[in-house]
Amino acid sequence: MNLLRGFATTLKYLFEDKVTVQYPEEERPVRERFKGRHALKRYDNGLEKCIGCALCAAACPADAIWVEAAENTDEERYSPGERYAKTYEINMMRCIFCGYCEDACPTEAIVLEHEYRLTFSDRRDSIYTKEMLIDPPPPGVPGTPQQTEPGRYTRSIPEMKDPL
Amino acid sequence: MLAEKYADRIEKIFSKYPDKRSAIMDLLYLAQEEYGWLSGDALEEVAALVDVDPTQAHSIAGFYTMYSEKPKGKYWFQVCTDLPCALRGADDFYQALCEYLGVEDGGTTEDGLFTVEQVMCLAACDRAPMMQCNFHYHENLDLDKVKALVEQLRQEAAAAQGE
């Protein structure tokens, strides 16, 4: 009797929708709140949101983030504030994708996005540098560093509402 | 230079105080009297006289409103607009004065004769609106009175020029 019940279950699922996804040919979309690889964001004018404050590194429970900061000048500007991240590295092997960095960030510069295909064949390759993490500038907008007019960016931290 | 021109006065000022640096305020007045305002050079000159860093002279000149670190007209109208005076119409009076002279708040007339500015309490609330002109009080003012004063001062200045 139990045997028949088992076969019935098998039979029932034969007619249901398939749940198996043929990865990597096919990909299953992730949830909106999925925490994948980090991305460093830019403002619409191409300047980086990251101000190099290293609060993400401080919040990181796995000690996976390394930040070195430097000062912006109007000739060579990376972020609207006084300070930017000269070096920004995440060791993906260490990262536990907890998202604390995102919570700690005062300028919403770091976001855990949906990319989850992180493979490497060398331990060194697990370190993602700033160049790898940062989003490209919006179309038609120059990247960083930019030359900006003096007196335009005078705050230490850009205000979130309208940083431009 | 002050040191040469007013040697006697400076000597007298120094004699009033136990040490040199205490004389700085008197000497700043002297410099202001001489140059009309306290320029960077004037501050340095005074600082050198009392043997302190020019920063200290700058600080004192910045703290007290009776020193000016900006060029001023020959006649310096300081109108009190603190609360008691304001209650007796000092604000309106001040605005009328500015309009009459054709200057902004804190500005100087084109002929370089008059500078107007608002100041904190000058301790003559009972006779407001009032103002101080080159450190002399003019009290119970209204626009007519001040017009007469301005006219009188203009004549004085013209007379002085003519000499």
Place this chain on the structure above:
Amino acid sequence: MTETVTFYIDGQAYQVAKGTNLVDAAKMHDIDIPVFCYHPKLKPVGMCRMCLVELGSLSVNRETGEVERDEHGEPVFRWFPRLQTACTQVVTDGLAVRTTTEAVVQGRNSILEFLLTSHPLDCPVCDKGGECPLQNLTMGYGPGESRFLIDDKIRLDKHVPLGELIYLDRERCIQCARCTRFCDEIVGDDVLAFHERGRRLQIVTISDPPFDTKFSGNTTDICPVGALTTADFRFGARPWELQEEATICPHCPVGCNLSAGTRLDRDAGGKKIIKRIMPRQNEWVNEIWICDKGRFGHHHTRAEGRLEQPMLKQNGAWVPIDWPAAYDLVAAKLRQYGDSLGVLAGPSLSNEDLWELRKLAGLVASEPKLGVWPAAMTGGDLVAQVGVGSGTMLRAVGPETAILVIASDFEEEAPIWWLQVKQAADRGAAVVVANARPTKLDRYARAVVRYRYGEAVSVLNGFAAQALKDKSLTGKLSESRVAGLSQLRAALKGVKPAFGDAGRMLLSAENLIIFAGGEGLSVAQHRELMQAAANLLILTGRAGRANSGLVAVWPGANMQGAYDLGYSAEATQALLDTPPRMWIIGAANPVAEDARAARAITGAEFVVATSLFMTPTSEAADLVLPRQSFAEREGTFTNGMRRVQRFYTVQGIIGDSLPDWKIFAAIGERLNGPKARISAGAVMKDITAHVPAYAQASYPRLAQVERQFPLVGGDDLYYGGTAYFNLSGLGLAIPPVAEDGSAQLEVRPVTVDAPASTDADLSLIPVRVLYDRDVLFEPSRLMHHRVPPPSVELNQADAERLGIADGDRVAVEGDGYQITATARVDGRAPAGYALLPVRLSSTPAPTTPAACTVRKIGE
């Protein structure tokens, strides 16, 4: 014995010395009264209102005079109706304080809310964030949120340079005036002040150069917010990311205790490097202050051009070789030239280096000639005899102590001692300055003695003669333990007591500290000066006591150590007189600094130099060995007051460089010397076994600490500033021989040579300036604005005679040297003398007085 009083905090009785400030008194018992404007080293002003507490006093029955008690027998207090500032309150008997009541909590809360109305809250990028008193106190006592609208916040300048070293952020300033008060009260440079008032109040400086003081960095430590930050550290790291390592400043004989904030750095190839230098508290030495040279002069540890490999000169070209080959080569050359070996030890070699170098030289020569460089001062052996006694603490000396500073431009040569002597003068110590020219300390001196260059000795002799006249002064002398007394008495008989007032001031105080520099003196003359100072101290019974004794203002960090280990300037002079065939030069640059030394060194057959960089001396050498800077290894320095202090490994090693002691020991092994020790600590153990004075100076002993007051570091950032706790050792002050009551002392009559008159028109006097082009300092680019161009100071009369005006380009020439410099005619040089700041020009000049001619040259 100071009187103690009982006072009450939150109902609990405590005892402190009478007259203690209430905030300090509470802190001594680990009770927090939060402050912003109050600082334990500054006078209270009560500006910030953060320290508001409820004050009261014991309720005393007027009829009986007895303290009233409640039914439980507890004393009853009467409270003042309003909150009062604790920092302006001195503890008196029966004072009562409440620090935790509703009113106090409310008061602190409101003050913080008020301070934050115009504070920018840019903590994420602020260099102070993480070690910020305002941040910490807001977390501890502040309101969770503000009632003020952020849109109404006033906007002020964020980036105002106060000079090129310090930046002001006007928005962050909470107007506590700690910085301006530090400059006024502690330093006496009134170059920082408030301008305007109310919300427009701001800190300004219009001195030339801006913020013209040698101690500006300390304002950033005591700033309770991030308003003042240094240009050096700016955005270098977050404070919590730094690893703090204890070290000792390698620049001058004060031996300030430092804390190096280090972090791994991508640009340095992942090495640990120094991100900033902060003071480390040592109340015996530098308290919680350091000068800007110490704070910003650390870049030599990792500057471009650091030598990374041993380099051998072959046919005029430099070829890198490996260490064993280098050791073999030096060993072979030492076998060859051992009987004619000259050793020069630089001022920043550690005691361990000096010891191994001495052992190495001892392997090939029975009496090795161990010279120091710069060879401008001598008498370290006399300091060992009559140096300052145990328990000497400059910051505590007052009216019972007299201080004589002779032949030294004190602020330029030992800034922190200058700072402490200046404050001692403020506290009532009789400070006498004796120099041939005006110096900045004159301002604070009770008396100033002027002499002609070369006659400094006669000043001391005059004091000694005066002391002999007065039995009460020499009464403390126990004659049996002093040799040579009768000869000295006889010699002083002919000397007229001179400088009466100054002498009386110096001799009437209970203690006497003599700081002796070497300005305007040859080595032989300096020996006489030191002897005369020792004579005076012994004669008046002031040798071997706390806060009393002789201190040499050496031109380097560890020259006292060099003397203690058998090196001397006389040996250097002897070596220069008859140059040896082989030189070992440890961490010194004589070729660039002295023309005579340059000739003696370039003429030798084989020169081996340990060096950080390719200096003119290394260029002149045949073999250059890359040494490690103080930051890359352990060691000890002995400061001018003979305090042996440990420094620790701070930074990653550059290239294949090695500590000097290791190099010398490895060479020694190849000459059948003892096996090289494995650590600096083991070398020190060797020293403690062989050098009696250093017998106690083992590494564990040097690392001992004690609780110091005021408390700094830790959770008390708001109180003492961000100087660091001393967890790594206060060092060990070596007592002078004179302190041992049974030890024999010796006095010796000194001769006064009248300055030799020459046919040359001027005498050249080398003088020291703090900001120079020394190898250890030049790589700190930030400081270049403050380094003067090569200059020579002339007297007005001389300048007129020679047709030279202030600012002219001149050539200064003499026997074997010629330099070009800018003439300065500013009234500091006495007639007949040209003052030449050393280590400013790249061409060698004399390091001791010499004849010279000065002439104007075209553009």
